[in-house]
Amino acid sequence: MKIKNVTINLLLFLSTIILSYNNCYSQSSNITPPSLTNNPSFDVICTNSQPLLTFYNAKGGIGELTYTIQISTDQKFENVYAEYNNIVQKTRFITSKLLDNDDKLPIDKQYYYWRVKATDSKNNESSWASSRFYLDTKSDDSFMNLIRVKVESVVVSNGANSKNIIDITDIGNTTHWEPPPPYKTTPWVEFTLSEPTEISRIWMLSNPNSKEGWLTNFYWMFSLDGENWTKIKTISENYTYRNIIDIEPVSAKYLKLIINDFYGYAPQLYTTIFYSNGQPKMPVVPNKDFVLIVGDQLNGFTFTELAEFVEGLDLDLATVTVPHYEVSLKMLESLNPQPVAIIFSGNNGNYPNLPMYEFNGGFEIVRNSKIPILGICAGHQLEVMAYGYTYAHSTGWFDNTILDIETYVAPDSISIINNSPIFNNIPNPFFGVEIHSWATAEEVFPLIGFEVLAQSSYVQAQKIKGKMVFGEQFHAEVDIKSNQGKPMIYNFLSMALKEKEKNKSD
Numbered sequence: 449m450k451i452k453n454v455t456i457n458l459l460l461f462l463s464t465i466i467l468s469y470n471n472c473y474s475q476s477s478n479i480t481p482p483s484l485t486n487n488p489s490f491d492v493i494c495t496n497s498q499p500l501l502t503f504y505n506a507k508g509g510i511g512e513l514t515y516t517i518q519i520s521t522d523q524k525f526e527n528v529y530a531e532y533n534n535i536v537q538k539t540r541f542i543t544s545k546l547l548d549n550d551d552k553l554p555i556d557k558q559y560y561y562w563r564v565k566a567t568d569s570k571n572n573e574s575s576w577a578s579s580r581f582y583l584d585t586k587s588d589d590s591f592m593n594l595i596r597v598k599v600e601s602v603v604v605s606n607g608a609n610s611k612n613i614i615d616i617t618d619i620g621n622t623t624h625w626e627p628p629p630p631y632k633t634t635p636w637v638e639f640t641l642s643e644p645t646e647i648s649r650i651w652m653l654s655n656p657n658s659k660e661g662w663l664t665n666f667y668w669m670f671s672l673d674g675e676n677w678t679k680i681k682t683i684s685e686n687y688t689y690r691n692i693i694d695i696e697p698v699s700a701k702y703l704k705l706i707i708n709d710f711y712g713y714a715p716q717l718y719t720t721i722f723y724s725n726g727q728p729k730m731p732v733v734p735n736k737d738f739v740l741i742v743g744d745q746l747n748g749f750t751f752t753e754l755a756e757f758v759e760g761l762d763l764d765l766a767t768v769t770v771p772h773y774e775v776s777l778k779m780l781e782s783l784n785p786q787p788v789a790i791i792f793s794g795n796n797g798n799y800p801n802l803p804m805y806e807f808n809g810g811f812e813i814v815r816n817s818k819i820p821i822l823g824i825c826a827g828h829q830l831e832v833m834a835y836g837y838t839y840a841h842s843t844g845w846f847d848n849t850i851l852d853i854e855t856y857v858a859p860d861s862i863s864i865i866n867n868s869p870i871f872n873n874i875p876n877p878f879f880g881v882e883i884h885s886w887a888t889a890e891e892v893f894p895l896i897g898f899e900v901l902a903q904s905s906y907v908q909a910q911k912i913k914g915k916m917v918f919g920e921q922f923h924a925e926v927d928i929k930s931n932q933g934k935p936m937i938y939n940f941l942s943m944a945l946k947e948k949e950k951n952k953s954d
Contacts, residue, residue: 479574488581496836502544511569541844591776594723649723661716665709670700728774738766740787750793776809789944792827820916820944828919847882880922880933
């Protein structure tokens with residue numbers, strides 16, 4: 449009897465294990481496809497023929513996941529140009545793969561399609577996730593030679609929040625105008641410029657999160673009096689959310705967008721910026737040592753009070769702040785006197801939602817100037833992007849220690865791995881203020897001549913070898929006692945002043 453009971457209990461126990469295993473297997477073997485909304489996200493312009501492909505990891509599966517990546521020039525992947533197998537995850541959030549040197553993309557100015565699938569330890573596979581990017585390696589070579597045009601007012605056919613279309617100060621560029629149906633007339637938007645101006649480029653941003661609201665068929669018109677209109681350009685088959693529309697220059701006081709068709713319930717328009725050919729006005733600089741601060745936010749300001757911080761140091765330095773869309777190598781070299789140093793600020797935007805060509809002038813400076821440079825947060829990331837837009841990526845999580853900084857205990861302190869004088873009076877490891885969700889990709893550093901100076905689970909400080917071009921992912925300028933990275937800006941500027949004196953004596 450006992451033996452029978454034991455046997456029955458054993459069988460029940462084994463059945464429970466098998467049932468649990470089968471349930472676990474059936475649940476966890478379902479793998480969601482990876483998300484390709486990292487960098488390059490859909491329709492991003494890649495500026496290096498050897499891009500870094502970064503995506504958000506798949507979920508589910510049994511054991512460790514690995515990935516297969518394919519790149520093709522056709523949407524159906526009938527002619528696969530490159531394939532990579534058994535790619536392991538970089539972190540628990542993201543995975544990336546730098547194209548092999550032998551697989552550099554050969555054809556410029558064209559679309560490439562790429563897709564990724566995940567495979568678990570039991571060879572279960574996810575479905576493919578597909579996307580595309582545009583390769584144009586010359587598009588970031590020089591300043592855009594365009595000036596932003598000021599919009600005085602905007603009116604719409606219907607719907608609320610029309611000012612969101614021209615509001616470039618919102619965090620992340622995420623607010624929009626949406627005219628709900630029913631429509632008594634075709635949806636339209638009319639812009640009034642501050643004065644008659646020659647227009648040569650229109651930049652438009654629709655919904656960056658899904659196809660809902662994408663404008664699929666639309667056209668632009670211009671007028672000098674608001675009554676007599678001339679059609680500029682028609683876009684009849686639009687399959688993207690980010691449009692760069694170059695036109696033959698027209699003189700306009702009024703511009704009008706007519707929306708004939710769109711995806712989903714209603715059209716959505718997030719931001720529109722107009723440009724005119726030309727060079728911006730030269731900034732006025734003081735006749736003393738000064739630091740040129742480049743405001744990398746979409747509205748051209750800086751994320752923190754960076755100028756006040758620099759001027760508050762005991763280095764007797766003035767500051768001049770210039771928006772990123774007005775700075776260029778030509779402008780820099782025309783300044784008299786020249787700045788002692790250049791600091792690229794942080795920003796609060798998501799790169800795929802920004803007109804990235806506006807940063808070309810800064811890219812020129814990073815690549816060519818001999819003046820000492822420090823990039824902070826986004827400025828740090830843009831230094832690497834100067835050599836390839838995809839060389840920075842989202843980390844997959846938001847590191848924001850400033851919210852409870854005085855009581856925060858950093859789970860991931862910053863370790864100094866190169867004893868540069870830029871770290872004088874900074875402990876090792878140290879705590880720095882983090883306000884970001886993107887980082888530079890260390891796997892591209894050998895390719896572009898960068899070196900890592902400090903790191904946590906990602907690059908926290910970097911330098912171009914042989915040049916005084918530094919970057920810090922953390923915010924040394926946040927003036928609170930818990931910020932152990934504060935001396936870094938002082939050290940950098942002290943080094944820049946010494947470099948100036950050295951160049952004088954030479």
